[in-house]
Amino acid sequence: MRFGDLLYETWHALSANKGRSLLTILGIVIGIAAVIAMTSLIGGIQNMLIGELGLAQARQVSISVNAMEPVDFDDVEHLAKGMPDYEILTGSGMTSVETTLADGTKSYAQIVAVKPDFFAANGSKVAEGRFFTAGEEAAAARLALVDQSSVKELFGNADVEAVGKTLHLGNDDFTIVGVIESSSLMSYGVTVYLPYTTAETRVGGMYGVSQIIGFAREGTDMDRLTETTKSYVASYFNVSPEDGVYVYALDSMIKQMESMMASFSLLMGAVASISLFVGGIGIMNMMLTNVTERIREIGLRKSLGARRRDITKQFLLESIMLCVAGGVFGILFGFLAAWGLGGVIGMVQAGMTVTPVLAPGVVALAVGVCVLIGVVFGYYPARRAAKLDPVESLRYQ
Amino acid sequence: MPAATVVEAVDLHRIYESASGFTHALRGVSLTVAQGEFLAIMGPSGSGKSTLMNLLGCLDTPTRGRYLLEGVDVAAYREDELAEIRATRLGFVFQSFNLLPRATVLRNVVLPLIYTACPRKEREQRARAALRSVSIDERLFDHRSNELSGGQMQRVAIARALVNNPALILADEPTGNLDTATGDMVLDTFKRLRDQGKTIVLITHEPEVAAHADRVIHIRDGRRYDDAPYAGVPTVGDPRASAPAAGVLAANGPGVSTLHAPVPGDSRAKGGARP
Numbered sequence: 110m111r112f113g114d115l116l117y118e119t120w121h122a123l124s125a126n127k128g129r130s131l132l133t134i135l136g137i138v139i140g141i142a143a144v145i146a147m148t149s150l151i152g153g154i155q156n157m158l159i160g161e162l163g164l165a166q167a168r169q170v171s172i173s174v175n176a177m178e179p180v181d182f183d184d185v186e187h188l189a190k191g192m193p194d195y196e197i198l199t200g201s202g203m204t205s206v207e208t209t210l211a212d213g214t215k216s217y218a219q220i221v222a223v224k225p226d227f228f229a230a231n232g233s234k235v236a237e238g239r240f241f242t243a244g245e246e247a248a249a250a251r252l253a254l255v256d257q258s259s260v261k262e263l264f265g266n267a268d269v270e271a272v273g274k275t276l277h278l279g280n281d282d283f284t285i286v287g288v289i290e291s292s293s294l295m296s297y298g299v300t301v302y303l304p305y306t307t308a309e310t311r312v313g314g315m316y317g318v319s320q321i322i323g324f325a326r327e328g329t330d331m332d333r334l335t336e337t338t339k340s341y342v343a344s345y346f347n348v349s350p351e352d353g354v355y356v357y358a359l360d361s362m363i364k365q366m367e368s369m370m371a372s373f374s375l376l377m378g379a380v381a382s383i384s385l386f387v388g389g390i391g392i393m394n395m396m397l398t399n400v401t402e403r404i405r406e407i408g409l410r411k412s413l414g415a416r417r418r419d420i421t422k423q424f425l426l427e428s429i430m431l432c433v434a435g436g437v438f439g440i441l442f443g444f445l446a447a448w449g450l451g452g453v454i455g456m457v458q459a460g461m462t463v464t465p466v467l468a469p470g471v472v473a474l475a476v477g478v479c480v481l482i483g484v485v486f487g488y489y490p491a492r493r494a495a496k497l498d499p500v501e502s503l504r505y506q
Numbered sequence: 507m508p509a510a511t512v513v514e515a516v517d518l519h520r521i522y523e524s525a526s527g528f529t530h531a532l533r534g535v536s537l538t539v540a541q542g543e544f545l546a547i548m549g550p551s552g553s554g555k556s557t558l559m560n561l562l563g564c565l566d567t568p569t570r571g572r573y574l575l576e577g578v579d580v581a582a583y584r585e586d587e588l589a590e591i592r593a594t595r596l597g598f599v600f601q602s603f604n605l606l607p608r609a610t611v612l613r614n615v616v617l618p619l620i621y622t623a624c625p626r627k628e629r630e631q632r633a634r635a636a637l638r639s640v641s642i643d644e645r646l647f648d649h650r651s652n653e654l655s656g657g658q659m660q661r662v663a664i665a666r667a668l669v670n671n672p673a674l675i676l677a678d679e680p681t682g683n684l685d686t687a688t689g690d691m692v693l694d695t696f697k698r699l700r701d702q703g704k705t706i707v708l709i710t711h712e713p714e715v716a717a718h719a720d721r722v723i724h725i726r727d728g729r730r731y732d733d734a735p736y737a738g739v740p741t742v743g744d745p746r747a748s749a750p751a752a753g754v755l756a757a758n759g760p761g762v763s764t765l766h767a768p769v770p771g772d773s774r775a776k777g778g779a780r781p
Contacts, residue, residue: 409604412565500560
């Protein structure tokens with residue numbers, strides 16, 4: 110019996126029972142849809158995070174020190190000399206100052222006091238305007254950069270041309286020279302970037318460099334760099350490497366997130382496999398009913414010369430086709446569900462766009478699993494059909 | 507003209523084993539069917555004629571006895587070998603037509619060929635030719651078989667039995683579900699096929715149906731008791747009323763003795779050896 114004939118017979122048998130076939134594959138559809146929805150959503154979230162943080166961010170390391178004295182930029186320069194694996198080593202100071210928002214309320218603006226190389230180390234991009242220069246920094250120029258979400262807070266509208274506008278911070282006025290693209294992940298309140306010297310002299314309230322930021326050279330082993338940085342910084346400041354220094358690589362955060370996603374996927378997989386198992390039993394149940402209902406047809410086919418293996422193949426292919434059809438519907442529904450959930454995430458977290466990713470490997474795996482279910486749960490009914498006695502089945506009423 | 511022998515069955519026995527014991531359905535039936543012959547096997551229900559048809563149709567194997575189909579002893583064939591014989595050498599016509607209701611007329615007739623090595627291109631041609639030979643209108647070829655009348659369905663079934671060019675066509679009560687006029691049309695179809703050289707064995711319990719055959723053999727209680735050219739339905743006052751009786755007497759002479767004394771060595775015990 111040729112494969113084309115098998116397909117033809119299978120298609121006819123299944124389309125004769127559309128309603129029942131659809132109900133039967135529901136378990137498979139749900140199981141596969143759950144897996145596909147989760148994997149494509151997770152893939153989309155990962156893509157978004159990588160896009161959001163930038164691949165370069167994987168080379169970023171942040172260091173905080175519990176030193177006796179405030180850390181200053183001389184310390185940063187010394188550290189940079191001792192750790193040549195860093196392309197950039199810089200730092201930022203933190204303070205806050207009162208400002209007036211667009212709606213007239215007073216609010217504290219978060220001040221990040223930086224040197225110009227901070228922007229490169231941090232992977233910041235200017236949406237409008239420019240960064241300040243080293244000269245302006247040294248001269249304590251009254252220049253400021255704000256991020257995009259701050260523009261909305263300060264001027265009431267994110268589309269306002271902020272560059273050139275004056276920003277009141279405390280008792281002083283600053284000119285905005287640039288707007289930094291803000292990460293949609295964590296953005297609330299007003300964040301203002303000031304030249305370090307400017308912040309130190311005109312705003313105050315800083316306790317030196319609160320965070321050292323490093324940007325590793327390309328190809329550096331980030332895990333090793335984290336370790337060497339920890340011990341070097343600890344010995345420089347003469348603090349304990351265990352609790353005196355905190356070194357954090359974004360790379361490890363990404364890895365951590367990936368492993369979290371993986372365990373979540375595993376959980377979803379477990380839930381889905383239960384659904385698939387129940388679905389498989391449903392398939393077997395329908396196939397057994399199918400065989401009983403078609404005993405006369407089986408008898409006829411045998412009388413026309415069908416061998417046992419022809420009958421086995423026919424019923425096995427029916428169950429495989431059912432399962433694969435369930436898989437295909439599951440993939441479609443799952444992907445649609447992922448789009449829906451991605452949209453919900455976008456609504457809850459404004460500005461966050463998750464585009465679900467349907468990996469070809471996952472699709473192939475889903476179809477493969479469906480074929481397997483079809484074989485496992487279709488084999489027994491198919492064999493039962495094949496073993497029917499032709500005389501008795503022709504007589505069967 | 508000595509026609510080739512299609513069927514040569516010698517001392518066929520079939521014993522069914524069930525929970526309630528053994529049933530000796532066939533107790534030594536021998537028969538031959540020549541090529542181009544239209545033979546009727548007649549008997550009341552429970553006579554063993556269906557068992558005989560199952561054996562002749564290779565749907566079942568005898569417990570004992572020899573069955574040569576076109577000179578090949580198939581009595582000891584295994585299930586898949588029998589399937590092969592059915593696919594290539596046999597055609598079946600059933601009382602209830604047994605067409606696939608949702609498939610088209612053409613597909614129903616093509617169906618046996620999917621179990622043979624017949625090239626795909628040739629199948630449809632052969633199916634169309636078979637349908638034309640049983641006078642099915644071309645316009646019906648693409649109709650679903652459940653849209654046809656009973657007579658049309660049975661003729662489609664005959665076309666299906668013909669399509670693999672079998673050595674033997676077995677028809678089990680082919681007119682049982684049809685009215686007399688339609689039944690006669692179906693029987694005429696068989697006769698026309700006989701005239702074209704087909705070999706047909708028809709199983710029936712109705713003398714009027716058996717009357718269409720060239721020769722009738724009678725089965726009762728698993729035995730043959732008659733093999734005679736059918737002389738018509740005897741009616742009171744009909745001068746032919748005594749003819750069947752003469753036939754029975756003639757057959758009971760040498761025929762019965764061979765039944766009770768099978769050729770030594772020809773009978774083989776098969777019980778328990780069924781695959």
